[in-house]
Amino acid sequence: MGLDKIELLKELFYGFGRDPHVNKGIFDHYLNKTSDTEPWVLKKAVQELLTGCQSLPRITELLNSIKRFSPNQEYIATECPLCGKDGLIYSIFAIPPSGKKQEVYSLEQKMVKGANYKSMIIGRCKCPNGNQYEQAGHSTLSRAVEPPEYLIELSKQYGFDTAFYSDILAKKWNKKSRNIQPVDTPLKKDLSKYDKS
Numbered sequence: 762m763g764l765d766k767i768e769l770l771k772e773l774f775y776g777f778g779r780d781p782h783v784n785k786g787i788f789d790h791y792l793n794k795t796s797d798t799e800p801w802v803l804k805k806a807v808q809e810l811l812t813g814c815q816s817l818p819r820i821t822e823l824l825n826s827i828k829r830f831s832p833n834q835e836y837i838a839t840e841c842p843l844c845g846k847d848g849l850i851y852s853i854f855a856i857p858p859s860g861k862k863q864e865v866y867s868l869e870q871k872m873v874k875g876a877n878y879k880s881m882i883i884g885r886c887k888c889p890n891g892n893q894y895e896q897a898g899h900s901t902l903s904r905a906v907e908p909p910e911y912l913i914e915l916s917k918q919y920g921f922d923t924a925f926y927s928d929i930l931a932k933k934w935n936k937k938s939r940n941i942q943p944v945d946t947p948l949k950k951d952l953s954k955y956d957k958s
Contacts, residue, residue: 765800766792766795766798766800766803767792769800769804770788770791770792770795770803770807771788772807772811773791773807773810773811773817773818773823774788774817776807776811777816779817790820791820791823794820794823794824795823795824797895798827798831799831802830802831803827805826806823807823809826809829809830810823810826838890839889841886841888841922842916842917842923843887843888843913843916843922843923844886844891845922845924845925847890847924848885848886848888848890848892848893848894849882849884849891850882850883850884850885850886850906850907850908850924851880851881851883851923851924851927851928852865852881852908852909852927853878853879853881853927853930854878854881855876855877855934855938856876856877856878856879857875857876858875858876864883864909865878865909865934866909867909868911872937872938873938875938876938877938878931878932878935878938880924880927880928880930880931882902883901883906883908884901884902884905884906885902885903885904885905885906886905887906887907908923908927912927912930
């Protein structure tokens with residue numbers, strides 16, 4: 762008899778006194794998050810949780826157990842114009858003094874004075890590099906996304922990945938939003954004496 766993932770998850774729910782039909786929303790969430798899991802790995806994870814937990818484990822506990830029993834896949838990073846080699850997609854967020862963060866969607870977007878601009882992860886890349894985060898328990902890491910269009914354009918124009926430009930622009934906009942002027946350092950003055958250009 763083959764292993765059925767639905768039956769294995771039902772066993773998990775019934776084992777903790779939870780009816781999967783009554784708790785259909787939670788059951789469907791568990792089923793969705795474990796859809797790419799090999800049935801034999803899911804069986805081992807369910808058995809471990811049934812013997813080691815007092816109540817129905819959270820989805821992160823189930824995913825961690827699955828990860829422990831999953832065979833290690835050899836991960837070979839490939840060059841990608843979107844994520845570089847790390848498999849993560851970034852965007853820039855403006856965090857004004859009021860505290861409500863806003864994503865930057867365009868280079869023409871109005872500058873928020875006094876805001877802190879940060880490069881933040883918005884998901885995983887759709888390339889093979891992002892596959893390592895597919896089973897992550899965190900919803901942001903497990904979601905495949907595209908970077909903002911303006912970062913893609915910069916990447917095409919200048920040749921570095923979008924994560925690089927996200928970081929560079931965030932630092933540049935931080936200086937502008939706080940009206941910070943470049944400092945003329947003594948070393949810079951000394952080196953300018955030898956600049957023949």
